[in-house]
Amino acid sequence: MKYTEEDLEQELKTKEYEYGFYTEIESETFAKGLNEDVVRAISLKKNEPKWMTDWRIEAFRVWEKMTEPDWANVNYEKPKFQDIAYYSAPKKKPKLNSLDEVDPELLDTFKRLGISLDEQKKLANVAVDIVMDSVSVATTFKKTLGEKGIIFMPISEAIQEHPELVRKYLGTVVPTTDNFYAALNSAVFSDGSFCYIPKGVRCPMELSTYFRINEGGTGQFERTLVVADKGSYVSYLEGCTAPSRDENQLHAAVVELIAMDDAEIKYSTVQNWYPGDKNGKGGVYNFVTKRGLCETNAKISWTQVETGSAITWKYPSCILKGNNSVGEFYSIAVTNHFQQADTGTKMIHLGKNTRSTIISKGISAGHSQNSYRGLVQINSRAENARNFSQCDSLLMGNACGAHTFPYIEVKNKSAQIEHEATTSKIGEEQLFYCNQRGIDTEKAIALIVNGFSKEVLNKLPMEFAVEAQKLLEISLEGSVG
């Protein structure tokens, strides 16, 4: 049968957010609200040692005194922090030994998400840790990794099994007092991933965490800590989805990366939280603090593809502490309908001969607002620091907006900084050229957007790049008038 325009239209109507389903899984959810007792209860539930409980309480006390930041270029109704359940977990079963024991409904969820654990186990050579409603439900490949001495497990287990490591590094890059959401996360995080790569080990496979918010009325607060010891290498992937709901759900995560001397961490994110419907109703508030610390000769590379969330507030940063360390940031942020994104990076140059690269591509369509906010700071001791920044924005339609707020602070004369930004729309000539060659407008746009984003897509690991490319197309469908 011929595929007609009506079919496409129908498809677009229904296809808006294909991960918007909700899985009926028995889960255990705390009553709404937050106070010291809730923090204690979470800690107790997790059977945590005392130092961890104290750490949470301290963070909570700090958080209570803080006010929500409002400097970002986004407008939204502030979340009501007493109206959120701070703990929700698929009902705990006895510890699982293999995937066969995982709740079949849960497995089905992941199938629909396109992550078949079994298949991936065999083919993709990716170790996956899955976090659903703040609790890690399955970790694959533990054994293979264990042989290399690599620790990859839910952070709640790591607190039990490797308390010395967690205690040593947790909160060293993003202190509990860092900002409002980091403090909140420190107080109530229920799970997340922990990863430790021993000295000189090159992690043989991509490590991956998949986050999903399932329950309504809950917030997700996960915490990721990646420690790459001297001379090691790891590539880490992160993906996320949530059901379509009319309410705004809060996601406040903290990611800390530590790259010791000569280590390299590559951290890729494909963020596809529910962005709200086309009238701007519902959607996830994504307030994330991500930061990495580079010691001598270390390298941290952030790659992100942001297509989801109603509100994004996210600045993956690098502290280039060691000499000759390298920080990279590659980002594509797509906003459509009423989405608002305020995202970018911070590159703090402290060591000598440090280098950083920032490539940021913003695509706005519909009634969305897309902002790049970045800081490049060269401190007085950072001799021969080098930075290159490029921020390009693509606008589709005249109801959206693109904004750039780059901050450049230089205190050393040997620094070399280049920053450039452009804003443009898809050229009519480009579209016409494609049309002439029989490529319809929708496809042509996808083609051009892909070209526009290529520099960033190229940085993603293969499996992710394909997914990201598809996501871009879906996010922009119907935005061409």
Next chain:
Amino acid sequence: MELKEKILSSYVAFENGIDINSDVHEIRTQALETFEKLGFPTKKLEAWKYTSLNSVLKQDYSIFTNKGNAVEMADVKQYFIHDIDTYKVVFIDGKYSSFLSQTTHDTIDVCLMSSALNKAKYKPVIENYFNKVAKQDNLTSLNTAFATEGTYIHIPRNVEVEKPIQIINFTTGSEAATLVQPRNLIVVEENAHVQIIERNQSLTSNAVLSNIVTEVFADRNATVDYYKIQNDDENASLVDNTFVDQKSNSVVSVHTFSFGGNITRNNLNFYQNGEHIDSILKGITIIEGKQHVDHHTLVHHIEPNCESHQDYKGIFDDRSTGVFNGKVIVNKEAQKTNAYQQNNNVLISDKATINAKPQLEIFADDVKCSHGCTIGQLDTDALFYMQQRGIPIKEGKALLMYAFANTVLESVKIPEVKSRITKLIANKLGVNIGFDL
């Protein structure tokens, strides 16, 4: 007493000396209320993140200077562009100096703000233009509250003013610390053309704070060239607030040359209320010591088919600090906008700092907007090349820096201003070469 309190309490005394029944006075009183509410800017404000006025505000400024020191032409001739004929509006400690000035009412008005504010025949102009484009922010409001004197320029339709107009504010240090607040209004009607050169000069080492507000209205097809020369004493601080309102097909350019002063803050705002407008904002900053220069620009593209060009170059030595905060806003309706912004900086010393924040806020899709910002050093290969050919390193550096800043100088339309700036640059760089290559 804090400066803010002192200013607020002196308002009553100020009211005794002026006509408090005029419409303008209502504007003043409102402005004072705004200032009372907002106070002086602090680093907590995003717009003042990199510039602190604390050290400047600590001085015990006298708000009204009564005794002005006499100034001889011979002493101050060097501060004028004196090799061409010009109109001159000169103020000494905020008071008009008829002796040094040359004004006119012949077809055009080049005269005083005080007469424009007080004389009945200027009433319509004041009603239409006074305080109409100025932003109601803290320091502008402070100026408005005490606005009595300054330069008033009115160019009627189709008039091309045959010679440039110089506005010069001298301070003589008759008080230990002087606050001056000149208020300028420049109205350029349809198809008229005017060139203006502005300079603020302190003649002593006593502290001076100038808080200037200039409103420029360029009607359809009008052309305005504005040159600001800032090469002041190291105890003189300046907050220069300039607001430009442009109508269709007008071309307004503002060149700012910042070579000295204690803290210099330039708030330069362009509002494009029409189509096919061209706005040009350019600047050269060369400073050393502990000087601080902050360029804060705004170009607001409101209607379609307009252009804006910004080009700011900075050279920073010793412990000097430079700030560039350029903002371009493109409204939804302003399709086909072409906005261009460039900021290049050279740091000469390890203690110098540059903070740059080139900002774009774009709501229209069919636009071409770009900005570029670089921070770097002089090319050592180029220096070596010149040394090989017998050019000493100092002169070599100066040549490179001159070439670096030259893109700004190229668009200066008055040759005498250009040669004056060239000389100032040579002076600044401590070389004795003409650069007329």
